[in-house]
Amino acid sequence: MTAFTGTWRLLLLGLRTDRFKLAPWILIIAFFPATVYNSYSTVFATRQEAKELEQTLSTNPAFTLLIGPAHHLDDPFGFTVWRMQVFAMFFAALMAVFAVTRHARAAEDSGQAELVDSGAVGPHARLAAAVLLAWLASAAVALIVAGTLVASGARTAEAFALGSLIGGMGVAFAGVAAVTSQIGSWSRTANTLAAGVLVVSYVLRGVSDTLADSEWMLWTNPMGWGELIRPASERNVLPFVLLLAAGLVTAVVGGLLSRQRDFGGGLVGQRPGPARWRAGIWGHTATLNRAPTLIWLATFVFLGFVFGLVTGTMRDFYERNTFVRQLLAARDTTEADLTLTFVSMLLLMLALAGGTFGIQIAARFTAEEDEGHADWLLSTGLSRQGHFAPATAVALVAPAVTMSTGGVVLAVTAASTGAQVEVGDVARQALAAVPALWLTAAVGLAFVGAFPTLRWIAWLLVVYWLVLTLFGPLLKAPDWLLNTSPFHVIPRVTAPDAEWAPVWWILAITGALVAVGFAGYRARNIRGA
Structure with missing residues (x-):
């Protein structure tokens, strides 16, 4: 038996059990860009209106911080990229994080993983299947985004560039979740840590877009790499390669870390609670929500x-x-x-x-x-x-x-x-x-x-x-x-x-x-x- 024995069967099981959980994520993320693309003629009567909006948006850097710089708005695809790329990347990353954590960490919390691991399953099979499941979902998002945009009239190269950056974010953060699933002792902790990495990436991208002479900051985080692909103009390949490499490397790191912790535990152990119930139900509720409140x-x-x-x-x-x-x-x-x-x-x-x-x-x-x-x-x-x-x-x-x-x-x-x-x-x-x-x-x-x-x-x-x-x-x-x-x-x-x-x-x-x-x-x- 190898370290990955049973991965294929666990992947098929994950596809079956998660089909109703992943389908809404995939469909909403994938079809929204085409919806925005097809609404272009409704939003703008003429290309001049789009240019005027681009000029108006230049007076409010909040939009740049929120969803990126407004360029090429006189083109339906450029408008779609501006409106969708940041948020599609964000939600694709969340989809991947939740999928990996659900199968790699939450399964241990519920006891399901103990039943799985008692069979002929390699030590890395569960984590590998979880990561592969998230990667397949991300690939599905990328292909549907590209296909629906091409069907709507977008140029093929541009459509696949946008789909690639969205799917690439899912690949990268599936690896991040593989690591955080080993650090936290509970699925909530793993999700929170991965979401924290995503928020930091989002903020770094926004600050880089807003401040002058700070494009170098885009190279420091996954969301910046996605934006550097620039599907409406340059269609750079290197940032996409970085996203895939980050997903692969972090997935490997997650696998290595999984051998360093106890089953059901995390690299960071959970602190035991008090011996006595403090301050009744109010104190109990405050203790339960103390950690997430402090994090928020x-x-x-x-x-x-x-x-x-x-x-x-x-x-x-x-x-x-x-x-x-x-x-x-x-x-x-x-x-x-x-x-x-x-x-x-x-x-x-x-x-x-x-x-x-x-x-x-x-x-x-x-x-x-x-x-x-x-x-x-x-x-x-x-x-x-x-x-x-x-x-x-x-x-x-x-x-x-x-x-x-x-x-x-x-x-x-x-x-x-x-x-x-x-x-x-x-x-x-x-x-x-x-x-x-x-x-x-x-x-x-x-x-x-x-x-x-x-x-x-x-x-x-x-x-x-x-x-x-x-x-x-x-x-x-x-x-x-x-x-x-x-x-x-x-x-x-x-x-x-x-x-x-x-x-x-x-x-x-x-x-x-x-x-x-x-x-x-x-x-x-x-x-x-």
Whole structure:
């Protein structure tokens, strides 16, 4: 028996068991570029309109930080690359990370891996099958992206270049997940570490695109390599090779590390809990969510600091941009207004990211139930409402604290660099986004409390809001559709005619959803391990 005995059978098993889990990822990521490509004639009546949009976008570097530089918008494929490449790479990487972690790490958490390894299976077979599964899914995304774009009228070389960079990101981060699956003691830890690498890569790419003379930073991270392929113009091969090489090397490293840890454990061991139950159910819930809360808080502090430094460079950007200088000279706007618009976009990015935090906490509550811990707690005389209340409080408070902290760090950092921005305005703008975070958390709580088997709908709804908020305005979606996203209706706090009615509606819906969660948890059966 070799180290890889059984890999092929485990791969076939993974394809069978994951077909309904991977299919939505593959189809959504793969078909969206063609949708954007075919919408070009709807978005722009003439090529001149596209050129004017490209010039307008040059005045707001927030879009560059968010989705990359806007080039070649007068061509349908160039517009598609600008709108899709960064986010398609991001979600392809997440797809690969979740697939590898699910089979390499989560299988050990649930005990399934112990049954598999007791058979005629080599020591590297499970990890190899998990990585190959993610690579196959990434290849499927690449081929479908290229095929649908060619069918829509795009040039073949360009279409396959875009598909390659999206699929290449999946290959690279499948390897990253192979490593993090050996480091963390639980699948949640492995996913968090891999997602952290992805976020750092995203930030480095955005900072490189925004700052002058910093293209070298693109060569330091996988997302930068993907952007350097430049499918609408140069179609460079070397960055694509780097993505594939990174995926292969990290997968090998993951295999080597897997021999250095105990089954069910990680290279970083889990610290044992206290001998006695601290502070009852509230202390128990706080302990369960302490690690993810600290990770999210550190992430938002880091992002706030980086975004604040970038905001401090805006004056140099305005001086370099001829169109902005003309606007300022004509007094059509002010430097402070442009800077606050930029900061508002950065805060929107933080809010969209933080929207998943509350759902993550709600999902942790369900995990406790699936593992049988809820039965133990409720057998002590703890009421259903008493069990659900601490999770609800943490799901609402923790995202608000992280968002507010990130906004304050951004404001203070930007002000310390001399940016034309008021700390109080930025802090209030960050607080204005908190109700949207509460609504996403409430959606997760409602499904966890009343319909736990359908909690995936909460994640799907967050993805819908993200796509609608980021892509809806440029794709000229109707106002009624845009207003279904709580992130789209966040008011501009410094505007004299700021509209606060949607915020009150969001708060009312949040309260109703939390009530649904409480009522549902009280009435339904408790699931156990």
